[in-house]
Amino acid sequence: MSVRRAEFLAGLRDEFPLLVGVFPFGMIYGLLALQAGLSPAAAQGMSSIVFAGSAQFITAQLVHEAAPSLVIILTIGIVNLRHMLYSASLAPHLRELPTKWKVLLSYLLTDEAYAVVVTRYEGGGTRGAAQWYFLGAGLALWTTWQISTAAGILLGASVPADWPLDFALPVTFIAIVVPALRDRPALAASLSAGIVALLVFGLPFKLGLIAAALVGIAVGTLLEKRP
Amino acid sequence: MSIWLVMLAGGLLTFGMRYSLIFLFGRMRVPGLLQRSLRFVPPAVLSAIVLPDLLLHAGSPNLTFQNERMLAGAIAILAAWRTRNMLVTIAIGMAALLLLRWVG
Numbered sequence: 341m342s343v344r345r346a347e348f349l350a351g352l353r354d355e356f357p358l359l360v361g362v363f364p365f366g367m368i369y370g371l372l373a374l375q376a377g378l379s380p381a382a383a384q385g386m387s388s389i390v391f392a393g394s395a396q397f398i399t400a401q402l403v404h405e406a407a408p409s410l411v412i413i414l415t416i417g418i419v420n421l422r423h424m425l426y427s428a429s430l431a432p433h434l435r436e437l438p439t440k441w442k443v444l445l446s447y448l449l450t451d452e453a454y455a456v457v458v459t460r461y462e463g464g465g466t467r468g469a470a471q472w473y474f475l476g477a478g479l480a481l482w483t484t485w486q487i488s489t490a491a492g493i494l495l496g497a498s499v500p501a502d503w504p505l506d507f508a509l510p511v512t513f514i515a516i517v518v519p520a521l522r523d524r525p526a527l528a529a530s531l532s533a534g535i536v537a538l539l540v541f542g543l544p545f546k547l548g549l550i551a552a553a554l555v556g557i558a559v560g561t562l563l564e565k566r567p
Numbered sequence: 568m569s570i571w572l573v574m575l576a577g578g579l580l581t582f583g584m585r586y587s588l589i590f591l592f593g594r595m596r597v598p599g600l601l602q603r604s605l606r607f608v609p610p611a612v613l614s615a616i617v618l619p620d621l622l623l624h625a626g627s628p629n630l631t632f633q634n635e636r637m638l639a640g641a642i643a644i645l646a647a648w649r650t651r652n653m654l655v656t657i658a659i660g661m662a663a664l665l666l667l668r669w670v671g
Contacts, residue, residue, distance in 0.1 A: 361653075364653075364654055365653070368657070378570065382570050382571065382574065385571070385574060386574050386578075389574045389575060389577075389578035390574055390577050390578045390581055391578070391581070392581050394609060394613070395577065395581065398612065398613075398616065399573070399574070399577065401616060403570060403573075409572070409573045409576075412573050412577065413573060413576045413577050413580065415612065416577035416580060416581065417577075417580050417584075418608060418612060419608060419609070419612050420580070420581045420584055421584065421605060421608055422605045422606075422608060422609075423581065423584045423585045424584045424585075424587055424588060425602060425605050426585070427584065427585055427586065427587050427588035427589050428588040428592075430589060431588045431589045431591075431592035432592060434589050434592075435592050442586065442589050442590065443586065445589070446582060446585040446586035446589055446590075447582055447585065449585040503665075504661075504664055504665070504668070507636060507639065507660070507661065507664050508657060508660075508661060509620075510616070510617045510620045510621060510636075510640060511639075511640070511643045511656065511657050511660035511661060512653070512657055513613040513616060513617045514617060514640065514643045514644055514647050514656060514660065515643070515647050515652075515653040515654075515656035515657055515660075516609065516613060516653065517609065517610050517613045517614060517617070517647075518644055518647035518648050518651075518656075519647060519648075519651040520609065520610055521610060525607070526606070526607065526610050529607040529610050529611045529614075530610040530611065530613075530614040531614070532611075533610070533611035533612070533614045533615040534614035534615060534617065534618035535618070536615070537614070537615035537616070537618055537619050538618055538619055538622060538623070538628070541619050541623060541626065542626065548615075549612075549615050549616065552611070552614075552615035553608070553611045553612045553615050554611075555611075556607060556610065556611025556612075556614065556615065557604050557607045557608055557611045558604075559607075560604070560606075560607030560610070560611065561600070561603055561604040561607060564603060
């Protein structure tokens with residue numbers, strides 16, 4: 341077996357445990373995107389064009405609430421800002437690669453791919469065909485995300501119309517946020533953002549969402565002890 | 568603007584951020600303050616979406632026991648806090664809403 345193939349398969353294998361959690365997440369996204377009013381083609385398209393779970397859920401919700409396009413795009417930007425951090429973290433390991441590899445791997449750089457790849461690279465495994473490891477992990481996630489989205493869309497077509505499925509979106513957000521509130525700064529960020537969002541809900545263009553998110557981020561950052 | 572244009576812009580923005588420092592490596596560093604603030608982005612944005620969704624009805628607060636979404640949301644928060652499991656939380660939250668509607 342060639343080194344490239346071995347690296348690719350190792351990436352696939354290491355990504356696998358995360359896929360078990362990603363599959364139902366993708367199905368829920370597909371189901372909810374339809375409920376939010378997206379066409380099946382748009383729901384599926386977003387999974388390959390944006391390819392970022394939480395941003396896709398939020399986009400579906402904002403489309404449902406008829407938020408202006410610019411606010412949706414700005415929110416996607418804020419939610420996905422963390423990817424710059426991943427980009428910075430992996431950059432030294434990828435600097436020798438040709439541009440087409442950098443572009444391809446950047447497209448595949450999700451939370452789940454980063455978690456697996458950075459563990460391997462920080463462990464010193466970046467010589468030789470290490471980009472194939474990233475490709476294996478990234479493609480495993482990408483394929484799972486597309487298939488699970490499609491499964492959710494197919495399932496969505498058979499759900500009775502009077503089920504309150506629009507409630508599944510806020511419940512999904514609760515399921516994502518609450519377990520992550522492990523310390524005071526995170527809890528304060530969450531509460532302050534939520535309260536500000538209530539207070540400024542009347543602002544036009546859903547700008548209250550952006551304002552509330554920025555207040556929450558500032559509160560969390562200020563409360564955190566300096567390292 | 569059509570949903571496809573919004574997705575395309577959002578997708579390009581996301582790709583741009585993923586590619587940014589891989590492309591720029593060696594030319595700049597992420598400021599420490601920005602780096603520390605990033606972990607607060609998900610709780611802040613998601614809470615700013617969820618709380619109004621649960622507590623407001625057509626733009627004005629509804630904090631009474633008639634507000635089934637608020638009650639089911641509170642149950643879901645409790646479930647998420649206790650189980651830390653996404654699928655279990657969603658199932659309990661949805662079941663709570665259906666039950667509250669059925670009762671009320």
